Amino acid sequence: MNRTRRRKAFSGIVVFLCGAAVFLALIPLFFVFGYVIEKGFSSLSWDFFTRMPKPVGEPGGGMANAMVGTVYLIVIAGAFAVPVGVIAGVYLTEYGKKTFGSLVRFTADVLNGVPSIVIGIFAYGLAVLPVKHFSALAGGLALGFMMIPIITRTTEELLNLVPGTLREGALALGATRARAAFSVMVPAALPGIMTGVLVALARIAGETAPLLFTAFNNRYFSTSLVQPISSLPVQIYTYAVSPYEDWHRQAWAGALVLVGFVFVFSVLARVVTRRLERMHRA
């Protein structure tokens, strides 16, 4: 009797503590969102989305080039990081049970933890120094290097969750190991792999450091692979450290748009996953 009451009280305390922890974890998120929305929303305007930056001192203008630039950089990054990451993940699941596999796995984990500025320096050495020119390509490369380990590891994890009996089923029909992997295992794990890709995209969309000396910045609209290109994070950074009131306002608006980007990726990740999962079930 007394014991039951004690247990109930204890359970109540635990539930309360869990709730409190969730609350504490969410507070910063709400503050960040609230603050960015409050500061940024008032500066959002049609012009902000459609216009180029104005010269110093002139009020108005927008970040159209930076938004397009960010999308552009993400596409470049994804275009090589997704295939490389997925194929590396397939390698680890299908053939990576030996020492070399552990080495690859370890390297991916280390790479995942490398500060983004270091990745930026690497891409600088690889794609900027030889041609002595900042470029969108170099920026995309830097962001792609950050995506690869995330995609590799999620792909591997998700492929390991696919029942091995599917692989055997394909092999029993005369598929080669690689054929079985790409025609049966990867499609079966696709919802999860897509989520991994979108999470990786969300992760790199807001990176500033790797872009500072790769894609650099561009006051003009550009879609050239070999020219510097503007991006939201770098533009926000540039405006935020400037002494101009109007640029500060625009930086807040840019931050809001960037958060929106990441939000959209995350929601997309959920929707795509659900949809694909449902397709697989019924």
Place this chain on the structure above:
Amino acid sequence: MSETVVSEMETSAGGPAPGAEPTSAAAVSSLAGRKIRMESKRLNFHYGPKQALWDISLQIPEKTVTAFIGPSGCGKSTFLRCLNRMNDIIPDTRVEGDVLLDGNDIYGPGTDIVDLRRRVGMVFQKSNPFPKSIFENVAYGLKINGLASRGEMPERVEKALRRAALWDEVKDRLDASAMGLSGGQQQRLCIARAVAVEPEVLLMDEPCSALDPIATGKVEELIHELQREFTIVIVTHNMQQAARVSEFTAFFMLGRLVEHDRTEKLFTNPGQKITEDYITGRFG
């Protein structure tokens, strides 16, 4: 009581089966005159340091059903998987001896393993349809082996589904996911998928163990039909099933072949005391 006997036997796995004669004594006289489709000769199989099959010599006559029975863990699946080299994908395994398909050693250096698996199809214990449409499941083997053009595909898929007695149930939803089928339908889909590539031999590893009696009945009926065109090997731990579907039965124990004979003979007048003990339910 009966349980202790089994556990003792399992712990002593690796030793010769008590009362078992040397394998050569298990040769079946009634096979004389039958065309042999597959044959193993003095086959040993090892999982790393652990030997799972000992000196198995067995002949599988064509266009009929051969059943493998025996207590669980006795090596039925291992042996079955030696017949299409499915064990190759398990690391650290080793095979000694020969397995012949139409007289050629499938473990020989000239073997194209992809072609072998096309010729020796397999249906698994747990149905494993791909998370794709019903049509794509059946078409998969044809596609990867380049056995049918795009235009021929619908016809070949229909033929396979008809052979698996599944056509009428799925013809209106070929594009629906295979995952939406019932367990019994999924297993028949896997059979359709396997027969679509026209294998010579069809290996089935306890294909009914996850099915209800009605679905089991359907699959058994199907096996009965398929034996006209295919050589079928079925692993089962259900002795009634072996008696119902097979013409020949091989009894395995502790990694050895104890007895191989006409099913009728093996069940009514077994040559070994241990076989009799097993089929009369004294253990296992």
